[in-house]
Amino acid sequence: MFKRSLIILSIIFAALTSRAQTTDEVYNQYLDFNLARLQGETDKALTLGQDLIPNVDKLKDNARISFYYSIGNLFENDGQSVKAIEYYEKVDAAVPDYYVVQRALGYLYMKDANDLSEKLNASRSNINENKRLTILYTAAAKKALPHLEKSQACDPNDDTLSLIKSLYKNMGDTQGAATLNSRLKALSKNCVDLLDDK
Template sequence: MLKKTIFFITILLCAVSAQAQTVDTAAVFDKYLDLNMAMFEGNADNAERIAENIMADTVALPPKARTNYYNILGKLYEERHPAEAKVYYERVLAHMPDFYVAHLALGYIYLKEAEEAEKKKQSDPTTANKWAYINSAKKAIVHLEKAQACDPNDDTLNGITSLYKKLNDTAGLANLKTRLASLSNNCIDLLETQ
């Protein structure tokens, strides 16, 4: 009898605990809508506060809304916290690999990293600094090429060309036009939210 009572109490406690941990999906989605409104109004501080309130409960968002949420976080963190922005843009691309807007943002974040690594390389030409530049430049190229293929822009094309020249990658530069044509086949410029 004692074993049955202990077993029953344990089951009851587990059920109560599980119910207490249930996320109110409607409340999370309402916060997500508030986040979109704050972004629309250009209120980045309020948007960042709302986004942080949603973060622990992102699993409650529908998949497309969650992808859009990560994109919003990428935008919010792009200027002040580029390392965090990269994480969120990568999450967006994991779900929507042809969303070229995230590719463009990542490309420019990596381009900035490459420029910073190039400065370090010039003042301290160690192997580590050289490889930091090469890695950032190659990552920038991958993302900038997708963005260029989907939305041609002279500045982006000049950035890609400059990186290939600095890397002494004549083959990559020579095949650029062919790669851009291939990458232009699947381009997404807007994320669905539902």
């Protein structure tokens, strides 16, 4: 019995170690992922990216951050907002001045605010429901605003600026609206527009 258990454990150990990928193999997967993405093979890139996720910690920091942005973008374009946000937030944590991810997060968070806005308009006759939805809308807007403002500070866009101003107006936050220009000026000092994966 002991010999049989030892043989089974040896087989299991051999199987597990043969599946472990080396750093070079993971980097090659990352290169294949990027190639598919750059060639417009989005389905293939998404599959390769999902296969890479369990071993992404074997990539160097810059490559891992670049991967997180790229896989987040693929998830966003595939309509998987929750997964996109998960990976964009990893990029935001590592490179908070990368305004491209700030814009993506801001607009993804705006989806919740937009949904709540529609519900708010429909609940005007129900005071309690309207108050509850107003609180939720304000929280969603406040979640989107810092990302939208960083994006606007680094890459000014009339639509984004209009959206920011309308959020402050909808929340009744005159102080936030009044200090917007000074915040944008301060935020514009540290902008990253490209991620280096080397």
